[in-house]
Amino acid sequence: MGYKTTIGLEVHVELKTESKVFCGCSTAFGQEPNTQVCPVCLGLPGALPVLNKKALEYIIAVGLALNCEINEDTKFDRKNYHYPDLPKAYQISQYDKPVAKNGYLDIEVDGKIRRIGITRVHLEEDTGKAIHGEDGSYLDFNRSGVPLIEIVSEPDLESPEEARLYLNKLKNIIAYTGVSDVKMEEGSLRCDANISLRPEGTEEYGNVVEVKNMNSFRSVKKALEYEEIRQAELLDMGQEIVRETRHWQETEGYTFSSRSKEEAHDYRYFPEPDLVPMSISKEQIERIRESMPELPDQKKERFVSSYGLPVYDAEVLTESKELASLFEDIVASFNQPKKVSNWLMGEVLRLLKDGGQELADMPLKSEDIVELLKLVDNDTISNSAGKVVFEEMFKTGKKAMVVIEEKGLKQISDKEELVALVRDVLNKNEGQVNDYHNGKEKLFGFFVGQVMKISKGKANPGLVNEILTEELNRLK
Amino acid sequence: MIYAKTAHELHQLLIKGEISSKEVVSAVLERIDGVETDINAYITINEEALAQAERADRMIRDGKATPLTGIPVAVKDNMSTKGIRTTCASNMLKDYVPPYNATAVEKLIEAGAIIIGKTNLDEFAMGSSCENSAFKQTKNPWDLSKVPGGSSGGSAAAVAAGEAIMALGSDTGGSIRQPAAFTGVVGLKPTYGRVSRYGLVAFASSLDQIGPFARDVEDAANLLSVISGHDPLDSTSIPGKESDFSLDGASVKGLRVGIPKEFMTEGLDPVIRDAINRAAQLLEDEGASVKECSLPHSEYALSAYYIIAPAEASSNLARFDGVRYGLRVSGDNHTDMFIRSRQEGFGPEVKRRIMLGTYALSAGYYDAYYKKALQVRNLIKQDFDHVFADFDVILSPTTPSVAFGLGEKVDDPLSMYLSDVYTIPVNMAGLPGLSLPFGFNNGLPIGVQLIGGLWQERKLLQVGKVLEQATGYVPVVPERGDR
Numbered sequence: 001m002g003y004k005t006t007i008g009l010e011v012h013v014e015l016k017t018e019s020k021v022f023c024g025c026s027t028a029f030g031q032e033p034n035t036q037v038c039p040v041c042l043g044l045p046g047a048l049p050v051l052n053k054k055a056l057e058y059i060i061a062v063g064l065a066l067n068c069e070i071n072e073d074t075k076f077d078r079k080n081y082h083y084p085d086l087p088k089a090y091q092i093s094q095y096d097k098p099v100a101k102n103g104y105l106d107i108e109v110d111g112k113i114r115r116i117g118i119t120r121v122h123l124e125e126d127t128g129k130a131i132h133g134e135d136g137s138y139l140d141f142n143r144s145g146v147p148l149i150e151i152v153s154e155p156d157l158e159s160p161e162e163a164r165l166y167l168n169k170l171k172n173i174i175a176y177t178g179v180s181d182v183k184m185e186e187g188s189l190r191c192d193a194n195i196s197l198r199p200e201g202t203e204e205y206g207n208v209v210e211v212k213n214m215n216s217f218r219s220v221k222k223a224l225e226y227e228e229i230r231q232a233e234l235l236d237m238g239q240e241i242v243r244e245t246r247h248w249q250e251t252e253g254y255t256f257s258s259r260s261k262e263e264a265h266d267y268r269y270f271p272e273p274d275l276v277p278m279s280i281s282k283e284q285i286e287r288i289r290e291s292m293p294e295l296p297d298q299k300k301e302r303f304v305s306s307y308g309l310p311v312y313d314a315e316v317l318t319e320s321k322e323l324a325s326l327f328e329d330i331v332a333s334f335n336q337p338k339k340v341s342n343w344l345m346g347e348v349l350r351l352l353k354d355g356g357q358e359l360a361d362m363p364l365k366s367e368d369i370v371e372l373l374k375l376v377d378n379d380t381i382s383n384s385a386g387k388v389v390f391e392e393m394f395k396t397g398k399k400a401m402v403v404i405e406e407k408g409l410k411q412i413s414d415k416e417e418l419v420a421l422v423r424d425v426l427n428k429n430e431g432q433v434n435d436y437h438n439g440k441e442k443l444f445g446f447f448v449g450q451v452m453k454i455s456k457g458k459a460n461p462g463l464v465n466e467i468l469t470e471e472l473n474r475l476k
Numbered sequence: 477m478i479y480a481k482t483a484h485e486l487h488q489l490l491i492k493g494e495i496s497s498k499e500v501v502s503a504v505l506e507r508i509d510g511v512e513t514d515i516n517a518y519i520t521i522n523e524e525a526l527a528q529a530e531r532a533d534r535m536i537r538d539g540k541a542t543p544l545t546g547i548p549v550a551v552k553d554n555m556s557t558k559g560i561r562t563t564c565a566s567n568m569l570k571d572y573v574p575p576y577n578a579t580a581v582e583k584l585i586e587a588g589a590i591i592i593g594k595t596n597l598d599e600f601a602m603g604s605s606c607e608n609s610a611f612k613q614t615k616n617p618w619d620l621s622k623v624p625g626g627s628s629g630g631s632a633a634a635v636a637a638g639e640a641i642m643a644l645g646s647d648t649g650g651s652i653r654q655p656a657a658f659t660g661v662v663g664l665k666p667t668y669g670r671v672s673r674y675g676l677v678a679f680a681s682s683l684d685q686i687g688p689f690a691r692d693v694e695d696a697a698n699l700l701s702v703i704s705g706h707d708p709l710d711s712t713s714i715p716g717k718e719s720d721f722s723l724d725g726a727s728v729k730g731l732r733v734g735i736p737k738e739f740m741t742e743g744l745d746p747v748i749r750d751a752i753n754r755a756a757q758l759l760e761d762e763g764a765s766v767k768e769c770s771l772p773h774s775e776y777a778l779s780a781y782y783i784i785a786p787a788e789a790s791s792n793l794a795r796f797d798g799v800r801y802g803l804r805v806s807g808d809n810h811t812d813m814f815i816r817s818r819q820e821g822f823g824p825e826v827k828r829r830i831m832l833g834t835y836a837l838s839a840g841y842y843d844a845y846y847k848k849a850l851q852v853r854n855l856i857k858q859d860f861d862h863v864f865a866d867f868d869v870i871l872s873p874t875t876p877s878v879a880f881g882l883g884e885k886v887d888d889p890l891s892m893y894l895s896d897v898y899t900i901p902v903n904m905a906g907l908p909g910l911s912l913p914f915g916f917n918n919g920l921p922i923g924v925q926l927i928g929g930l931w932q933e934r935k936l937l938q939v940g941k942v943l944e945q946a947t948g949y950v951p952v953v954p955e956r957g958d959r
Contacts, residue, residue, distance in 0.1 A: 039556075039574075039575065039576050042800060043795045043800070044556075044574065044575070044576070044800075044801070045556065045562070045564070045569070045572070045574070045677040045678075045795070045796075045801075046555070046556040046562075046574070046578055046673075046674065046675040046676050046677045046678065047576075047674070047675070048673060048674050048709060048710050048711065048712075049711065050708065050709060050710075050711050051711065078791050080790075080791050080794060080837075082794065082797060082811070082814055083810075084797075084799050084810050087795065087799075087800060088794070088795045089791075089794030089795045089797060090791050090794060137810075139799070139800075266838055266839045268790075268791070268834065268837035268838060268839075268842075269837075270787060270788075270791070270837055270842070270846060273680075273681035273682035273712075273788055274678075274681050274711060274712065275711050275712075276711055276712060
């Protein structure tokens with residue numbers, strides 16, 4: 001039987017405010033355990049939370065970027081549960097009045113736009129971290145109280161691939177707003193998924209399974225693919241899907257049951273009495289809207305309309321804020337957008353991918369790339385030499401001219417020098433010259449190749465063509 | 477006797493150089509030595525008190541004295557004191573020494589007051605008699621067979637017995653006013669948001685408020701002005717409110733006083749009813765008009781309170797799990813450790829309220845209990861709004877009876893809860909309430925309560941001052957043989 005898949009995602013994103021959401025402690029990552037703590041984030045008796053205004057601004061920006069309504073009246077609630085890493089035994093979160101709700105983002109699936117609903121975006125505090133050692137378990141509360149936003153999607157996603165596309169887009173949009181590093185490896189972005197299957201042609205959703213513990217977008221996709229198959233097999237056998245939480249086992253590639261949803265926690269939410277309800281003014285929302293940076297979709301459209309780039313190029317270039325701004329910086333000094341785009345999409349992305357690096361790791365500045373592009377453009381070096389030079393620049397951070405000198409790659413564009421090279425080749429290959437004149441015209445390529453060989457690739461290929469034609473004609 | 481004087485009397489002597497803070501503190505410490513074995517007001521005496529007195533004496537010499545400089549003030553043991561253990565009268569926090577001061581404590585220290593010690597209370601401020609303390613039974617200084625009230629019974633008894641000149645308490649449903657009435661001292665529960673709760677170990681966050689105990693109204697006013705004011709560390713403390721509670725020119729001419737008819741019914745001890753009527757007569761004699769008023773929903777206040785307060789408490793007390801501080805009883809795993817620690821750490825009344833509150837917030841019960849209670853709370857607020865449209869202050873009993881006997885209500889929680897029936901509505905509405913000593917019955921003090929609109933503490937204190945003057949009130953400390 002065929003089944004339709006329904007997926008909804010819950011994504012947690014850490015905001016990169018300087019201080020925590022309810023106290024003044026630093027949020028810096030990777031510090032000595034329990035060095036960034038105070039009575040508030042340790043939950044000492046009597047300590048009280050005070051909202052970090054910046055965190056509220058940040059979540060409003062995310063809400064706006066995701067086309068949400070901003071709740072002008074919003075409040076915090078307590079989510080009560082016991083766990084060693086939760087110092088107050090409740091998490092300050094939001095229950096019925098999230099900061100933002102009813103938004104969406106668009107993803108492109110097989111060339112078509114699919115609009116995925118965003119149910120809500122709310123603000124809460126992160127927990128501490130348990131560290132399990134051989135001699136016992138330890139707790140680090142540096143992370144306790146770091147601001148988190150939870151972004152809940154509608155169950156609008158219909159395949160694991162759509163889930164991956166949604167995550168990519170969401171990450172990209174949030175990165176553009178600048179409020180988070182959105183790094184899944186560092187835990188600043190975390191994702192849980194809800195998935196259900198129903199027989200094709202029916203309307204009622206199947207029992208929902210929650211999948212946790214995925215540590216990359218790829219593993220989200222793999223876990224959901226696994227679940228699709230597992231659930232379809234059970235349904236095929238006429239079995240019911242158990243509503244439960246399952247953990248993804250990354251190395252072995254399967255999910256296992258960790259908690260039945262029937263025995264789910266009763267979090268006993270109630271309004272947080274230590275924080276007063278907030279009203280967010282229209283003026284504040286507008287102020288944040290006006291100061292918002294251009295978002296990926298807007299930028300993509302602009303790249304097409306003002307630079308004349310193909311949609312595909314615009315899409316790739318705007319997928320990261322850094323790449324898009326590198327593109328614009330280069331084009332500002334070297335106004336051939338398509339050439340720049342080719343270079344970035346070809347060389348830069350390839351080298352980054354090969355080295356498993358990010359753009360920020362590249363030691364080159366935009367003016368270094370501009371210099372290289374100009375040298376190729378004015379035939380100082382050939383296009384193919386350019387690629388060799390760029391690779392060296394990328395690896396060492398050296399300037400283009402330095403690499404060219406070191407490698408002796410400067411292109412020979414001196415006509416007399418090239419004429420001498422061409423004549424030399426023709427003299428040494430009289431037989432082929434005769435064959436050429438007798439109609440074997442494809443030998444032209446052979447002559448070009450010989451010239452390039454003895455010039456060690458430095459001969460300007462355009463000029464070589466020109467001179468070769470002239471010289472062959474002369475010998476006819 | 478130095479320990480029997482008020483703070484404003486001592487202040488005059490201190491700034492004139494007729495006495496030193498060190499002498500005041502020594503006198504109070506001696507008094508503690510003499511009577512504490514009977515009274516049991518304190519859980520911890522501050523060993524730094526004399527050193528603090530030396531600092532206060534320097535402040536006085538340097539001309540930097542405030543009305544509280546050099547004055548021994550007792551602090552209820554549910555307020556965080558840096559370096560001094562803060563137990564909440566619970567085995568759970570028996571050895572907990574906080575690394576920070578509550579804002580109210582910090583303000584006392586800045587004003588040069590001496591933290592003389594930490595006073596006994598009902599465990600986590602849950603109770604009305606100090607019988608729920610895990611450590612000791614505080615007794616009423618006027619009659620050692622009676623309770624001092626609660627939960628701030630230690631603070632009230634300390635001030636009444638001359639073991640402190642003034643004290644801080646906290647009031648969630650009457651925990652300052654009821655023990656003030658039982659021990660014959662002045663107790664004020666300020667408007668919610670007047671005094672920072674930062675560092676007050678939370679019982680019910682939306683109701684808790686720190687306030688002063690003193691032997692007369694002037695001292696209460698001075699202590700309130702030191703501890704009040706906006707605190708950026710407490711989001712529920714309100715900025716921009718006056719902190720001047722000066723009593724100069726106190727008068728009740730033209731003051732409209734209401735007596736809630738619902739408070740003057742069957743359950744009220746006739747001796748207290750008589751006291752209210754006497755107070756009403758005095759106020760009329762001084763130029764006020766006194767009429768009956770109505771708080772029709774007050775009869776539901778107690779029930780709603782016993783939903784809201786335990787609900788918040790169940791969450792506030794969840795952090796005591798043995799992980800980071802306080803009692804830890806080992807278990808097979810962390811859940812087992814939580815359970816064992818809480819089993820051993822909490823007393824029966826605390827457990828009762830945690831269970832009540834957990835139940836009230838549970839899925840499926842929230843609407844019927846917690847949400848309903850919040851609706852009742854709104855109706856109670858509206859009742860007061862209506863009354864304060866026609867009246868300036870409310871005059872009422874503080875308690876239905878004078879201090880009851882030790883052990884008398886300990887097995888009957890409901891009857892114990894009823895001793896806060898006149899004070900609870902005030903917390904539910906966030907209003908200020910002042911309990912004043914108003915005579916004795918068979919050697920036990922009687923208290924009357926003045927309730928004001930939001931931020932009307934100064935008016936309450938001024939009316940209190942007029943009543944003190946009209947009765948020729950002189951603070952007394954019970955005779956008790958020093959041993």
